[in-house]
Amino acid sequence: MPVSFSIHSYRGGTGKSTTTANLAVMLTLYNKNVATIDLDLTSPGLHVIYQVSQTQMKATLNDYIYGKTPLEDVVVDLTNQLGLPRGKLYFLGASMKPEDIAKLMRDGYSERFFKEVAKHLAEAYDVDFVFFDTHPGLNEDTLLAVLSSDISFMLMRMDKQDITGTYVTAQVLSKFNKTSYVILNMVPPSMADVPELQVEVSRLLGVPVVGVVPFYPEILQHRSRGVFILKHPKHPYTMRIKAIADFIIKNLG
Amino acid sequence: MSTRRHFFKPGRSESETSLRAKISQALFTVQTDLSTVEKRVSAFEQKLEEIMNRLDDLENRLKRLEELLD
Numbered sequence: 339m340p341v342s343f344s345i346h347s348y349r350g351g352t353g354k355s356t357t358t359a360n361l362a363v364m365l366t367l368y369n370k371n372v373a374t375i376d377l378d379l380t381s382p383g384l385h386v387i388y389q390v391s392q393t394q395m396k397a398t399l400n401d402y403i404y405g406k407t408p409l410e411d412v413v414v415d416l417t418n419q420l421g422l423p424r425g426k427l428y429f430l431g432a433s434m435k436p437e438d439i440a441k442l443m444r445d446g447y448s449e450r451f452f453k454e455v456a457k458h459l460a461e462a463y464d465v466d467f468v469f470f471d472t473h474p475g476l477n478e479d480t481l482l483a484v485l486s487s488d489i490s491f492m493l494m495r496m497d498k499q500d501i502t503g504t505y506v507t508a509q510v511l512s513k514f515n516k517t518s519y520v521i522l523n524m525v526p527p528s529m530a531d532v533p534e535l536q537v538e539v540s541r542l543l544g545v546p547v548v549g550v551v552p553f554y555p556e557i558l559q560h561r562s563r564g565v566f567i568l569k570h571p572k573h574p575y576t577m578r579i580k581a582i583a584d585f586i587i588k589n590l591g
Numbered sequence: 592m593s594t595r596r597h598f599f600k601p602g603r604s605e606s607e608t609s610l611r612a613k614i615s616q617a618l619f620t621v622q623t624d625l626s627t628v629e630k631r632v633s634a635f636e637q638k639l640e641e642i643m644n645r646l647d648d649l650e651n652r653l654k655r656l657e658e659l660l661d
Contacts, residue, residue: 404601408597448603449603450602451599478611478618481617502628502632510621514613538639
């Protein structure tokens with residue numbers, strides 16, 4: 339069975355989709371097969387970063403969830419499109435139609451979906467890792483996604499609202515003994531390399547910090563046009579993402 | 592690799608109903624502790640500020656030392 343990860347944040351705009359896409363691509367460079375699933379139903383962003391057009395998607399995740407279509411019709415293989423030299427990268431996108439979004443938001447996910455989709459991806463595509471790019475916030479469905487994945491990555495920025503929300507999320511997850519890690523994203527550069535930062539955040543949340551990613555204006559300027567690390571392989575951001583991928587390979591793979 | 596087509600069968604199990612109930616309960620319990628949350632986050636922010644001030648101070652001393660050496 340593959341290892342499944344949820345990428346979650348308390349607030350929107352924390353960089354979940356950017357982190358998911360870049361981390362997934364980085365893991366393919368370790369010769370891993372990785373699937374990324376866009377569960378941020380109200381504001382899907384992964385397809386923009388991957389530059390997947392709606393016509394490339396034969397069917398959507400919503401069709402699979404409702405049992406209308408097989409997984410094979412939902413999966414888009416991005417390996418060649420992104421020119422990845424090894425490993426495989428797959429994308430599963432949600433519907434952009436307002437009526438489909440509203441229906442899934444109303445009905446909610448099934449807990450079995452998370453285990454089944456990972457199992458199906460392993461059988462059909464020999465996937466090593468599955469990433470669920472979740473909807474932000476603390477609602478029942480998002481927590482179901484987080485709790486149904488093997489490992490939870492919480493993305494946090496260093497502002498009070500985000501810290502408070504992540505603290506509350508960590509408290510909830512601790513009640514379920516969930517294996518969780520924190521990635522600090524968009525950290526003010528003056529703070530990013532202070533060793534005490536990781537120690538203090540871990541102490542507050544009771545969760546280890548696996549990555550500190552400073553704020554880089556180049557990421558904003560990039561405007562989600564493609565996967566940043568592929569276009570800027572020597573950028574410090576790429577090195578930070580590599581450090582997180584190293585951790586996954588060594589400890590969670 | 593399998594040539595089988597993989598369909599998902601929708602529907603909820605009893606364990607899911609129980610997990611959803613536990614999630615609601617956990618959310619309810621945590622929300623009642625918000626004053627404690629506020630205190631802990633403020634203490635954390637204060638500690639961070641102290642660390643940053645200490646670093647600023649160290650940086651200033653280094654600058655002064657460099658000037659003296661020049």
